[in-house]
Amino acid sequence: MKASLEDIARVAGVSKMTVSRVLRGASGFSDETRDRVLQIAQNLGYVPNRLAAAFGADQASTLVGMCVPRLTSGLFGHVLDGVDRALTRLGFQLMIGANNHSLAEEEAWIRQVVSWRPAGLILSGRTHTPATVDLLRLSALPVVEIWDLTTRPIDLAIGFSHVDCGVEMGQHLIRRGRRRIGYLGALARADVMGAARLQGLQQALQQAGHPLEAVEILHDAPGFYAGYYGLEMLLARAPELDAVAFHNDEMAIGGLAWCQKCGLRVPEDIGIAGWGGMEAASILPRRLTTTQVPTTAIGKAAAEALVARLQGANIPEVTVLPTRLIPGETV
Amino acid sequence: MKASLEDIARVAGVSKMTVSRVLRGASGFSDETRDRVLQIAQNLGYVPNRLAAAFGADQASTLVGMCVPRLTSGLFGHVLDGVDRALTRLGFQLMIGANNHSLAEEEAWIRQVVSWRPAGLILSGRTHTPATVDLLRLSALPVVEIWDLTTRPIDLAIGFSHVDCGVEMGQHLIRRGRRRIGYLGALARADVMGAARLQGLQQALQQAGHPLEAVEILHDAPGFYAGYYGLEMLLARAPELDAVAFHNDEMAIGGLAWCQKCGLRVPEDIGIAGWGGMEAASILPRRLTTTQVPTTAIGKAAAEALVARLQGANIPEVTVLPTRLIPGETV
DNA sequence: CTCCACTGGTTTACCGGTAACGTAGGCAGA
């Protein structure tokens, strides 16, 4: 970690500027000089100092910050994967943080990350504190908001409409003959996007003349077990339901487990619908009715849009990557 | 993003050194000066430049790099979560990367990250290329290797023994009366740790006098569907098996789905065992026999050990966080 | 009355790169 450009320059008998040029692959040196410098850099175990490079020249650093609601979410794992692969390929580094569905935590995180002068940010969700928006606008950093579409993105947005997801599922349930429909959510008051899907669902059912009959929104994280005991709670309150839409697939699978345990037949006695399109949904004895979300594609698109913008390309403000309702066999 | 210490200093009528001290909460200024400086910093929308700080003073940066095999793994999501929460609390930033089970990709990633002069690294796994090890030793960076225990860690190690996991599961299967046991793996030749578990399993079964009868190691990622069709392949080749141990819970659940599909009763006709302890395992109609891994705890411990080491504390070289075999009802 | 320590600062140097600009030598074309 000791060797610097200076050290290489001294040994090679050139100026450190020449070394810098060689190592960056710029021009302005002979083949002979290049070979000598590279050889010496190798021998000295030179490790470039990006801190100095990014700091000294105000040139774009290769740091990209990304903030997700939770790191334990299967869906966001795939988004992260898409981002990571694209960024790695393009030579960028990923700084990551979770906001636990809290705008205040997001703001704190962004404040930290911005102080590292990243090349850009990827945020999930469209809702931010006013201070966050001010900070981002002031910093003039490229920002991609993913996962949900903002009416007016801070900079760029890539995703889909959660309200539309809800509407689509509502219409599907009605088409399949369901009339007494309930909803089981999670992360009460913290998750804006789940709320948007619920809103879409309500809207569609209302319009069809069969308004949502029961809603239960748990405070827990949307996992298997929450779906399991949440469905029990919901059905205790509203035993007449003939279908339940869940916050996500994990919860829906938990719900299926509860149905199996107490002898409720799916879809005959009750319909079960998830959201997200996790892999497990497709190998259940009956394929889960769900909405497939283009997770990896969103991550990849976000990373690529960010980098393209850095390189001055003209990117559309909003990119829609559509979701797809998978009918399945549980409704 | 414009304001610097200099700007604040000019407005406040003090030197930038004084501003620096105020903002860092060091000493050597009056209350009056402090209030004025803080007020002006606020007004100017000052955002500290950690790039400059970390670069200028060779003081520890607050960057921690972490490399995981895959970002889509449910288990590693929890590890990441543990790391992230601890680091956030301690005021550090997380840089992340996936190596896709490739030592070469890991080396490339580490090379990139080290050039950002991080405070330390968290790596998963004990196997690295020789060049990686050289680089890490040379850089004298604190390194925590998690998830598996190294006989001789580069610096610190926190985790458990995969071989022991395999042994324990083998003994459990034998105790439950299973005699003709098979194994279904994934990520052939890429996943060292799955191989270690298989090795432990083989060893225990051998010792019990009922050696492993069939092994199938898929090339795919260890997901639900791989378990589903993989079990079909395995049983086609070795129909007499009375139990199958899987690479992980996702695959085991996929295997369960296949059993259900073709009318095999679990555990009567065949025993199914997973590994990892994912939440879904506990809400299945029959609880899955599996091994629970302290994912979040490992992440938390790794982050805390790293920071403690940075602060000069004396940390034991190897920390074992034990796994726990959950008997379940599928064997 | 002198000396000293303490408070509340200032000044200077430096971290390791990169941009911008300067320059020596060689060669081609007018």
Add this chain to the structure above:
DNA sequence: TCTGCCTACGTTACCGGTAAACCAGTGGAG
């Protein structure tokens, strides 16, 4: 022969912080 341009460098300045050294005034001890 002179001009202009190209190649292959070298020099200088600077990015925004922090450490370290230095300094002026003040109050108290001796």
